Each structure stands twice: as structure tokens, then as C-alpha cells.
Amino acid sequence: MRSITILTLLALPALPWSAEVRSPDGDIRFSIEVDDVGAPYYEVDYRGETVTSQSRLGMRFQEQQPFDSGFRIVATHDDGNDTSWEQPWGERRTVVDRHNELLVEFATMDRPQRRFNVRVRVSDDGLGFRYEVPKQSGYSTVNIVDELTEFHLPGDATAWWIPGRRYNRYEYLYNTTDLEEIQTAHTPMTVRLLSGIHLSIHEAALVDYAAFVLDQRRPNVFQADLTPWSDGVRVKTKTPFHTPWRTIQIAPDAVGLLNSDLILNLNEPNVLGDVSWVKPGKYVGIWWGMHIGANTWGSGPTHGASTGETKKYIDFAAKHGIEGVLVEGWNSGWDGDWYSNGDVFSFTEAYPDFDLPELTAYAARKGVELIGHHETSGSITNYEKQMGDAYDLYESHGVHKVKTGYVADAGELKRVDDRGVAHYEWHDGQFAVNHHLRAVKEAAKRRISLNPHEPVKDTGLRRTYPNWITREGARGQEYNAWGEPPNPPEHTAILPYTRMLSGPMDFTPGVFDLTFKGADSPFRVQTTLAKQLALYVVLYSPIQMAADLPENYEQKPEAFQFIVDVPADWEESIALAGEVGDFVVFARKERGGEDWYLGALTDETARRLSIPLSFLDSDATRVAEIYRDGDSAHWKDDPYDIVIEERELSREDVLELALAAGGGAAIRFRMAE
Numbered sequence: 001m002r003s004i005t006i007l008t009l010l011a012l013p014a015l016p017w018s019a020e021v022r023s024p025d026g027d028i029r030f031s032i033e034v035d036d037v038g039a040p041y042y043e044v045d046y047r048g049e050t051v052t053s054q055s056r057l058g059m060r061f062q063e064q065q066p067f068d069s070g071f072r073i074v075a076t077h078d079d080g081n082d083t084s085w086e087q088p089w090g091e092r093r094t095v096v097d098r099h100n101e102l103l104v105e106f107a108t109m110d111r112p113q114r115r116f117n118v119r120v121r122v123s124d125d126g127l128g129f130r131y132e133v134p135k136q137s138g139y140s141t142v143n144i145v146d147e148l149t150e151f152h153l154p155g156d157a158t159a160w161w162i163p164g165r166r167y168n169r170y171e172y173l174y175n176t177t178d179l180e181e182i183q184t185a186h187t188p189m190t191v192r193l194l195s196g197i198h199l200s201i202h203e204a205a206l207v208d209y210a211a212f213v214l215d216q217r218r219p220n221v222f223q224a225d226l227t228p229w230s231d232g233v234r235v236k237t238k239t240p241f242h243t244p245w246r247t248i249q250i251a252p253d254a255v256g257l258l259n260s261d262l263i264l265n266l267n268e269p270n271v272l273g274d275v276s277w278v279k280p281g282k283y284v285g286i287w288w289g290m291h292i293g294a295n296t297w298g299s300g301p302t303h304g305a306s307t308g309e310t311k312k313y314i315d316f317a318a319k320h321g322i323e324g325v326l327v328e329g330w331n332s333g334w335d336g337d338w339y340s341n342g343d344v345f346s347f348t349e350a351y352p353d354f355d356l357p358e359l360t361a362y363a364a365r366k367g368v369e370l371i372g373h374h375e376t377s378g379s380i381t382n383y384e385k386q387m388g389d390a391y392d393l394y395e396s397h398g399v400h401k402v403k404t405g406y407v408a409d410a411g412e413l414k415r416v417d418d419r420g421v422a423h424y425e426w427h428d429g430q431f432a433v434n435h436h437l438r439a440v441k442e443a444a445k446r447r448i449s450l451n452p453h454e455p456v457k458d459t460g461l462r463r464t465y466p467n468w469i470t471r472e473g474a475r476g477q478e479y480n481a482w483g484e485p486p487n488p489p490e491h492t493a494i495l496p497y498t499r500m501l502s503g504p505m506d507f508t509p510g511v512f513d514l515t516f517k518g519a520d521s522p523f524r525v526q527t528t529l530a531k532q533l534a535l536y537v538v539l540y541s542p543i544q545m546a547a548d549l550p551e552n553y554e555q556k557p558e559a560f561q562f563i564v565d566v567p568a569d570w571e572e573s574i575a576l577a578g579e580v581g582d583f584v585v586f587a588r589k590e591r592g593g594e595d596w597y598l599g600a601l602t603d604e605t606a607r608r609l610s611i612p613l614s615f616l617d618s619d620a621t622r623v624a625e626i627y628r629d630g631d632s633a634h635w636k637d638d639p640y641d642i643v644i645e646e647r648e649l650s651r652e653d654v655l656e657l658a659l660a661a662g663g664g665a666a667i668r669f670r671m672a673e
């Protein structure tokens with residue numbers, strides 16, 4: 001149903017005007033108004049409780065009159081949608097998009113008139129709104145110097161957050177604090193109100209614009225602080241343009257956030273057409289050896305990426321039905337201080353001991369594919385100059401996935417302009433945002449999927465570009481090799497409720513040698529073995545690494561069987577239970593099959609869970625292959641105590657699970673024969 005209200009100027013009342021829209025279930029109400037100086041504001045409530053109170057809207061420009069006051073609402077339009085769409089790969093095949101929409105047109109009375117619109121979509125799991133700026137009279141080029149969008153949250157709330165615009169990009173341990181302790185935070189930022197309502201603030205469809213961090217300008221008032229270019233301008237654009245969606249996911253409890261598709265729904269449909277060449281799957285790689293110091297990226301006696309070593313990985317992958325083999329350190333540039341100078345890298349010249357044509361042919365004979373690697377160290381211009389040739393090379397050898405890397409301090413991405421002058425940009429400014437999409441589009445032309453590390457945050461663009469298959473963008477397993485400190489047990493009990501709300505993460509689970517430097521070393525993995533298996537189900541990524549060295553898997557073949565079995569692509573995913581930072585339980589059904597999988601993990605606290613199996617979608621009896629913590633398991637004292645057992649269970653049963661401190665459980669439910 002569609003209705004249009006044109007409000008004539010003659011009928012303008014003295015009081016500010018407002019408009020509102022509710023979610024289809026009526027629980028969320030978004031209202032928008034101008035105050036007595038014509039400044040636009042919005043408010044959100046959920047089941048009658050305020051979620052954001054009077055929060056400002058608008059933007060300011062370098063040259064033109066700002067969009068901050070003097071406005072009237074001159075028209076509103078209602079619309080709505082109730083459809084579903086199919087993901088080529090994903091957490092679920094079918095995504096339902098049911099929302100109500102409101103478009104509000106703002107204009108000034110002065111001349112030349114300023115105009116902008118706010119489009120709002122409200123679904124049962126949250127809302128998104130964006131600015132749509134039409135052509136203005138007298139100018140088209142604009143430099144945005146400030147976006148005024150605020151999120152004015154209730155006090156007395158708890159937040160899970162990482163700092164914004166600090167040197168280590170998104171790779172921080174999460175803070176759990178009162179709201180007021182935050183200065184700046186990256187999104188998604190997760191908030192629990194006193195009533196138990198959970199919120200996540202983020203953005204969707206970040207295209208040709210700067211990302212924002214949340215800046216607490218006044219107590220509980222967070223401004224969307226756009227990351228600037230090196231010259232201080234936030235966004236360089238032309239009218240007409242629209243911003244990304246500013247999103248608030250809302251749920252009555254923590255688990256509700258995990259079952260939301262809001263971010264994907266606010267993105268545009270696939271523009272790449274047939275993407276059957278984008279293939280989810282598992283991979284091993286020449287990787288962990290470098291992180292624990294057993295191998296080097298650069299040349300020398302322990303160079304990881306040698307032809308011989310790569311063949312060992314290919315053989316191992318082929319033997320266990322693992323689709324991919326990542327090789328880092330194959331290309332010239334790794335000798336010396338690559339971290340501080342990415343211009344050293346060639347993306348087409350291999351080290352002499354790495355034979356790309358021979359290895360790709362060898363892998364193909366065994367039904368395995370190499371996964372390419374481009375570490376840019378943040379030298380974007382050096383990479384962009386070579387990108388086409390580099391993807392051509394991989395395409396010509398049948399390499400269809402490339403992991404990229406942007407290791408450089410935040411604010412240190414090197415951009416060389418047409419005059420040869422170097423500028424240093426943020427990982428989440430408009431320049432980086434546009435670079436990533438250029439790379440994704442170039443890769444798509446060669447049927448290559450990308451997995452960027454040190455990326456820009458995910459805003460759901462995998463829907464539009466399904467070859468943007470996964471990314472890092474948080475503290476991953478690598479920190480367990482050398483992080484000071486390594487990831488504590490609660491880290492993976494926070495990620496699902498924060499970083500993972502934005503999309504898949506290449507966390508690289510599956511380290512089996514948890515004490516590679518000895519149990520007393522600070523450098524160790526702070527999980528049990530069973531929890532490493534649980535990560536495959538809990539931390540969604542359509543390409544999942546088996547991160548450890550093959551010899552460590554060969555020593556524990558029974559536990560490794562779960563990694564062999566677990567798929568990376570799902571028909572359905574259901575978060576069953578959990579609390580942010582404490583524990584989480586996911587059930588997922590394999591795509592195109594009958595098996596269900598369950599992953600449960602806990603923080604440093606051991607706990608017992610009762611899990612009804614009613615998610616199983618038929619009455620059939622299943623054989624549950626259970627990988628769980630043993631009675632004496634503890635991440636610190638006894639991480640290897642694992643019980644692997646089979647039980648016959650059905651949807652009528654309630655499973656009692658005991659998770660050790662820092663522990664977890666992984667289960668495959670297969671049909672009983």
C-alpha cells in the first residue's frame with residue numbers, strides 16, 4: 001500500500017511537524033520531526049520503551065549552506081515490502097525482507113532552497129535510515145565536513161565496544177563497560193539496556209562514503225563521526241547522492257540480535273549475475289607456521305611457501321576433502337621491513353623456490369585449488385597498479401580465491417596522487433571504502449572471490465557483490481600466536497554479538513596444538529580443544545580455515561573428523577541461546593543436505609546448558625556425533641580433555657551439555673541409517 005501526503009505551505013502550522021513509521025509487528029516506532037528552529041530530529045521506541053531519544057539529523061558542507069536548521073517537512077511517503085530473496089551462499093538460503101518504509105522530504109523556506117530526504121525502513125528486528133540528497137540549485141560537487149546524525153541512548157546501559165580510530169584498526173579486545181566510559185567506538189557497537197533490550201548500532205551498504213565511528217559528544221549522545229580523508233574532508237561527492245543506512249538492530253534479548261538479517265536486507269541485490277563460481281568451502285594453508293615462528297614469509301632456510309611444502313599441504317587437503325590451500329609468502333617483497341613499506345611487493349613475481357604453474361596443476365589433479373595471497377602492507381597505489389595483472393595471473397592458473405592484507409597502522413594507508421605525492425588515509429575512510437570495491441569488482445571480472453584482512457568493516461555488501469566472500473576485521477586466531485595478551489576465553493563469546501553482526505569473519509579456527517610454546521608460556525590458545533571445534537559452527541564464514549599444521553591434525557584424527565565433516569555453507573542458521581560475553585549456542589543446517597550442526601561455547605566460566613532439540617526439522621531419529629569437554633577439561637589446566645561419543649536423539653529430546661571453563665561443544669546430527 002502506498003500513500004503520498006503533499007503538505008502545502010499555506011497549511012503550515014506553527015508547531016513542528018512530525019511523521020512516524022512502525023515495524024510490521026508494531027513493536028518498533030520511529031518518529032521524525034523538526035524543532036522550533038527547523039532542526040531535524042528522530043526518536044525510536046521499542047514496546048513503548050525509549051531506545052533513542054531526541055537525536056539530531058543533518059550534515060554540513062565545506063562550501064554550501066548546512067543541512068542543520070531552517071527545515072520543514074514538506075512531504076511524506078509511505079511504502080512497504082514483504083518479500084524474500086535467496087542467498088547464493090550464506091547463513092540461510094532464504095532471507096525474509098518484511099518492512100515498512102517512510103520517506104520524509106525536508107526543505108527550507110529560504111532561497112536558494114536546500115532540500116534533503118530521509119528514508120527509513122523498519123522491520124521487526126530493527127531499522128535503517130539514510131539521507132538522500134537530490135540535486136540542489138547552484139551546485140553539484142559537495143565536500144561533506146560533518147554528519148550530524150546522533151544516537152541518543154538511554155543512560156544506565158552496558159556496552160560492548162572497541163575504540164574507534166586507534167592504530168590497530170578493528171583488532172582490539174572488546175570492552176564491557178557502562179555507556180559513559182566510551183569516547184569513540186567502532187560499529188557494530190552492542191548495548192544492553194537495563195530492561196534487557198539489546199541494541200546494535202551499525203551501518204549498511206557503505207559505498208562511496210566514509211565509515212563512521214561513534215563519538216560520545218555528550219553523555220549518552222553518540223555522533224556518527226565520519227572518518228576523514230587526509231585533507232580533513234569527510235566525504236567528497238556530487239548531488240544527487242545518498243548515504244549508507246544508519247542502522248539500529250533491536251531485540252528483546254541477546255539472542256534476538258543474532259537472528260537478524262537487517263544489514264543484508266538493507267543492501268542492494270546481487271549485481272554480478274551468475275555467481276555459481278563463488279564457492280564456499282574449507283581451506284588449510286601455509287600460514288600458522290609463520291605466526292608461531294616455525295616458518296618465514298621471506299626467503300631463507302625456513303621459507304614456508306616452497307614448492308615442496310605447498311605440495312604437502314595439497315596432499316593433506318586432498319586426503320581430507322578440503323577444497324583450498326592458502327599460500328602466504330610466495331611473492332617477492334617479504335624480505336626486509338615489509339610492515340612499514342608495502343611498495344616492496346610484487347604481486348606477479350614468485351620467489352624462485354615457489355613454482356605457481358606447477359603447483360596449481362598439481363593441485364588441480366588432486367581436486368584442490370590454491371588460494372592466492374596479496375599482502376599490500378597498506379600501499380594501496382602500489383597494489384592498484386598491479387591489481388589487474390595480479391588477478392589475471394591467478395585467473396590463468398585457476399586460482400579463484402585471494403586473501404588480501406592491509407597491515408599498516410590505521411591512518412597509514414598510502415595513496416600516491418597524480419603528481420606523485422604520498423598521502424596517508426584511514427582504513428575506513430572514503431578512499432579505502434572505494435578501493436575495496438574497486439578490488440572486488442576487478443576480482444569479479446576474473447571470477448575471483450576476495451577475503452581482505454585489515455579490511456574496512458563489513459556493511460553487508462556481500463549481498464550485492466557475492467565474491468566479497470569473507471574478511472577479518474577483528475582480533476582473530478593469529479593473536480593466540482603472538483598477541484600480548486592472546487584472546488581471552490570471553491573473546492569468542494563476544495564476537496558473535498558484536499563484529500559478527502556485520503557479516504562473516506575469517507577468524508581461522510581449528511588450532512589443535514593449543515600449547516605450542518608450552519603450557520606455561522603466555523603464548524598459547526586460551527580454549528579447550530572442543531571449543532576450537534565449536535568455533536566452526538559459531539563463527540560464521542563461508543570459507544573456513546583449518547588453521548593448524550597438518551602434523552597436529554594427524555595426531556588427533558578423531559577430533560579432526562569434525563573439521564572434515566562440518567560444512568561452510570548453510571540452509572538455515574538459528575541462534576538458540578546465549579548472553580553477550582558469556583556463552584552462545586548456534587544450530588545450523590548444511591546447505592543441500594539433511595545434517596544439522598550445533599556449536600556451543602562459553603567464556604572463562606564453566607556452565608551447564610539444557611538445549612531443546614526442537615530445531616531439528618523432522619521427527620527422524622538422528623545420530624548425534626558429540627565432541628565435548630571431558631570432566632576435567634579446563635582451558636588452562638587440561639585443554640585436551642575431550643570426549644567424542646555418539647547418541648541417538650530426536651527433536652523431542654533436551655540435550656544436557658557441560659562446557660568447561662574456556663570450553664565448548666560441537667555436534668553433528670546425521671540421520672540414523
Ligand code: NOJ
Nearest residue numbers: 328375405407453454472
Ligand atoms: C595479517 C593477516 O591477518 C594475517 O592473516 C597474515 O598472515 C598477515 N597479515 C601477513 O599477510
Ligand code: CA
Nearest residue numbers: 171453454472
Ligand atoms: Ca590481522
